Amino acid sequence: MTFHSPAKINLWLRILGKRPDGFHEVQTRLCRLALGDTVEIEMRGAGTDVSLSCSDPTVPLDESNLAMKALRAFEKCTGKQSSWRIHLEKKIPAGAGLGGGSSNAATVLKGANELAGRPLSLEKLIELGGQIGSDVPCFILDQPAADGAGRGEQVTPVDFPWQLPLVLIKPPFPIPTPWAYKRWAESKELPGVLYAPQICPWGAMSNDLERPVYEKYVLLPTLKTWLLEQPEVHAALMSGSGSTMFAITETHAQAAEIAAKAREFCGETAWVQATQTGA
Structure with missing residues (x-):
């Protein structure tokens, strides 16, 4: 099967x-x-x-x-x-x-x-x-x-009626989940980076593991800030312990546009994929 x-x-x-x-x-x-x-x-x-x-x-x-x-x-x-x-x-x-x-x-x-x-x-x-x-x-x-x-x-x-277009961006490095959790308690926020919840129709989007991960992997907060500056992006966040960042857009066409921009911004070593919620 x-x-x-x-x-x-x-x-x-x-x-x-x-x-x-x-x-x-x-x-x-x-x-x-x-x-x-x-x-x-x-x-x-x-x-x-x-x-x-x-x-x-x-x-x-x-x-x-x-x-x-x-x-x-x-x-x-x-x-x-x-x-x-x-x-x-x-x-x-x-x-x-x-x-x-x-x-x-x-x-x-x-x-x-x-x-x-x-x-x-x-x-x-x-x-x-x-x-x-x-x-x-x-x-x-x-x-x-x-x-x-x-x-x-x-x-x-949970009831989830949305099918959200989004872009996934993974830099060419993994992040061990146990390491991220171990660093959480002592980690601090970087100045100028948005950690506050992003209020969306489907809930308040935030990720407490961004704090320890961003301290070491400085490309990720730079990428999040860049994504949030794009007019097509509704919200952007790190998934789980990373290293993937994702950006939610209003339409599939916008997701494709952001994917193309992200490939140029991140370079050839990044993995970039447009997709949507729902399976």
Whole structure:
């Protein structure tokens, strides 16, 4: 079977403080995008061998891959092993704050469950997903948008009638999520950069992780300021822990215009993609 594995953006991400377990308590809204990977899953029958391949040669294919972790979690929970083939056709860049690995994990959980005759309920899949990664349950829900609480894994679907045109811009470097959270408490705002919530019909857009990330990766606050200066841009924000910045426009034509401008502004090493919310 072949599945669409969508990317996501965080329309807002608020950190409430550090938890006793070492994670941080957050409030966030995750919104799925039309942009996504393609995941092929084949259940070959008897056996225990697993073949994992990927179109991106930089993606690890060992047990550290979240798709592999999802399959192992499924096998452990059901008590059944089979021979599997999984192929990831990647369009979502890694280390981008777009949830590519988490989306792949959720897709493998749902796909394996479908091929095995649905032994696990949706609630059990969400529980398993939360054990793999904080963003995984959002993708299992299969809804346009969801609010995340706890460390992000406690998800609630929300009504989201908007299909927002937007542009994604990822510079040629990833940002490790644990590093960003670790730096949050001691970080400070840079002068002249907008951190305040941007009031939109779909909510107040802000990201508390911009503060620690912008201190080190100074291209990102420069890019945000430049985006907000463009007349076509309604709002601009970093997604998750970065390094992707996104800009919401009024129309798809404007998103295409901003994408062209961003390629010129950022240079050839940046990844730029126009897309929209909804998957």
